[in-house]
Amino acid sequence: MHEGRGARRYNFGAIAEVIDLDEPDTLVSLTRDLSLSGCFVKTTTPYPEGTRVRVRIIHSGAEFVAVGNVTANVMATGMGVAFTQIQPNDRAILEGWLDNAT
Numbered sequence: 001m002h003e004g005r006g007a008r009r010y011n012f013g014a015i016a017e018v019i020d021l022d023e024p025d026t027l028v029s030l031t032r033d034l035s036l037s038g039c040f041v042k043t044t045t046p047y048p049e050g051t052r053v054r055v056r057i058i059h060s061g062a063e064f065v066a067v068g069n070v071t072a073n074v075m076a077t078g079m080g081v082a083f084t085q086i087q088p089n090d091r092a093i094l095e096g097w098l099d100n101a102t
Contacts, residue, residue: 017057018041022052029043034094038068050069
């Protein structure tokens with residue numbers, strides 16, 4: 001499902017819940033950028049690169065869920081997450097959000 005960093009990114013602010021799949025740790029924050037292949041989550045305590053996470057994004061009454069990996073850790077700013085598993089219904093929600101973001 002990962003389409004690479006070349007996917008067009010949109011400035012997209014929404015509530016994001018990020019769960020570390022290997023540790024009992026949950027972070028709730030906001031997204032800054034969103035694309036078909038991933039997102040950037042603002043946080044002062046980003047997870048280390050390579051951490052497997054589940055991302056849940058809530059926007060305009062809809063919920064999107066994906067599994068991914070932390071690909072960038074920008075200390076005191078946030079973390080990039082590349083989506084690796086997206087269910088078809090979640091993919092449709094994501095595409096709808098991005099269509100409306102243009």
